[in-house]
Amino acid sequence: xxxxxxxxxxxxxxxxxxxxxxxxxNQHKIWxxxxxxxxxxxxxxxxxxxxxxxxxxxxxSIAYDTDHFSSEGPVVGQLKPSEVPDRIGAxxxxxxxxxxxxxxxxxxxxxxxxxxxxxxxxxxxDEVIEICNKLIDDMGDAxxxxxxxxxxxxxxxxxxxxxxxxxxxxxxxxxxxxxxxLSGIGEERTEERMQKFMEFNEYLAYHVxxxxxxxxEDLISFLLNAEIFGEKLxxxxxxxxxxxxxxxxxxxxxxxxxxxxxxxxTNSVDRRRLVENPDMIPTAVEEFLRAYAPVTMAxxxxxxxxxxxxxMKKEDWVLLPFPAANRDDKQFANAHxxxxxxxxxxxxxxxxxxxxxxxxxxxRLEMNVAVEVFLQRFPDFSVDANEMVTxxxxxxxxxxxxxxxxxxxx
Amino acid sequence: xxxxxxxxxxxxxxxxYALAPELFDVDDYGNxxxxxxxxxxxxxEDKARLALANCPEFAITIEE
Numbered sequence: 001x002x003x004x005x006x007x008x009x010x011x012x013x014x015x016x017x018x019x020x021x022x023x024x025x026n027q028h029k030i031w032x033x034x035x036x037x038x039x040x041x042x043x044x045x046x047x048x049x050x051x052x053x054x055x056x057x058x059x060x061s062i063a064y065d066t067d068h069f070s071s072e073g074p075v076v077g078q079l080k081p082s083e084v085p086d087r088i089g090a091x092x093x094x095x096x097x098x099x100x101x102x103x104x105x106x107x108x109x110x111x112x113x114x115x116x117x118x119x120x121x122x123x124x125x126d127e128v129i130e131i132c133n134k135l136i137d138d139m140g141d142a143x144x145x146x147x148x149x150x151x152x153x154x155x156x157x158x159x160x161x162x163x164x165x166x167x168x169x170x171x172x173x174x175x176x177x178x179x180x181x182l183s184g185i186g187e188e189r190t191e192e193r194m195q196k197f198m199e200f201n202e203y204l205a206y207h208v209x210x211x212x213x214x215x216x217e218d219l220i221s222f223l224l225n226a227e228i229f230g231e232k233l234x235x236x237x238x239x240x241x242x243x244x245x246x247x248x249x250x251x252x253x254x255x256x257x258x259x260x261x262x263x264x265x266t267n268s269v270d271r272r273r274l275v276e277n278p279d280m281i282p283t284a285v286e287e288f289l290r291a292y293a294p295v296t297m298a299x300x301x302x303x304x305x306x307x308x309x310x311x312m313k314k315e316d317w318v319l320l321p322f323p324a325a326n327r328d329d330k331q332f333a334n335a336h337x338x339x340x341x342x343x344x345x346x347x348x349x350x351x352x353x354x355x356x357x358x359x360x361x362x363x364r365l366e367m368n369v370a371v372e373v374f375l376q377r378f379p380d381f382s383v384d385a386n387e388m389v390t391x392x393x394x395x396x397x398x399x400x401x402x403x404x405x406x407x408x409x410x
Numbered sequence: 411x412x413x414x415x416x417x418x419x420x421x422x423x424x425x426x427y428a429l430a431p432e433l434f435d436v437d438d439y440g441n442x443x444x445x446x447x448x449x450x451x452x453x454x455e456d457k458a459r460l461a462l463a464n465c466p467e468f469a470i471t472i473e474e
Contacts, residue, residue, distance in 0.1 A: 110439065117440035118424050282428070286464075344463040352466060356421040361440065364428075 255398020
């Protein structure tokens, strides 16, 4: 993977780049080194000025402070929100409700919450079990598999496509657009990239129109009929939410499943414990969520302000590295150890405050089932020493290739 | 022992309902509330403490 347009990082405290491959590969060490050197909040001029707070306390307080920090830019880009042409600004933002601020946020979120509540998500369990087993059936009797390319990346796509009412077989397209939006933040803004954004918009316009003409029982039809403040959602709002559900529902959970399987491939004691005690899987999944939390969100500073002794400027980006908060030893005992039966676990993998991940119940279901089925079918597996595990770059971190050797199957 | 979920703090992480469904339930929006006026039946005290220790929003309190 190549460097970003900003080039190699010279100093992590004053010139960090969270879009660089070096950050993706070494982030735990980078955070520790920064904190140990007395720098609990790093800064970079990259992306027009960005802050990286590292303690649970700071991340918690920013997530709660919607008066000073706007969500209109949840993903850091090379352009500030105000520099993006034709952009829908605060309090709605381009992909509501993740890009929305109160009080609009409350209403935009409230209309989506019932569809993702535990009692609506739990009934998907059998379907997810079937999807996972089918993916493993498709591997045949191969001894060398890729658990990211052949397993983790497909599970969330198949579920969210069905929920939205988009063709399940378009998974490759969706993943291409996810990479475009989330992993390519530091790439040149070439015509080819712009062309891909156009294709994404055209694809969505086609399917939204099709749902208008042929309404059905799915989330796109629901959004086209939904109301906010007594009026139908604007088309921009409805399409923005479809984009959000598609993008946010895919590589986050794919990363969570992949990191869990990577841990089990590299920690045989933990793997054996879960094979022998599948009842422990839900507790172990919470620990994988804590230790390998995939998602970092971003906020935009509303006005010049002081925060913990640093001067933040209007429109600076502020990253919310929930994965770093989850490894803060002030909040967690043995924060750097993965303890699969950890009982006390207030991790922030799904965020804190009003933007708590809308799909967290679905993500947890998919992670639990994916781990359970994988261990049932492959009770012994390890990383193929001749191949490379690769990790995504940007604000969502997880393995994009997982070359495994299957040592036993059931 | 009694448990209480502060509805102004709960963001619907659903940890209490997953860990102690005997003590907590969730509404149509996925937000949690205590069952049975929060009264913890004998023998479920540890589950109440477990739920408290796993709420990311610090929304649960216990009266001993």
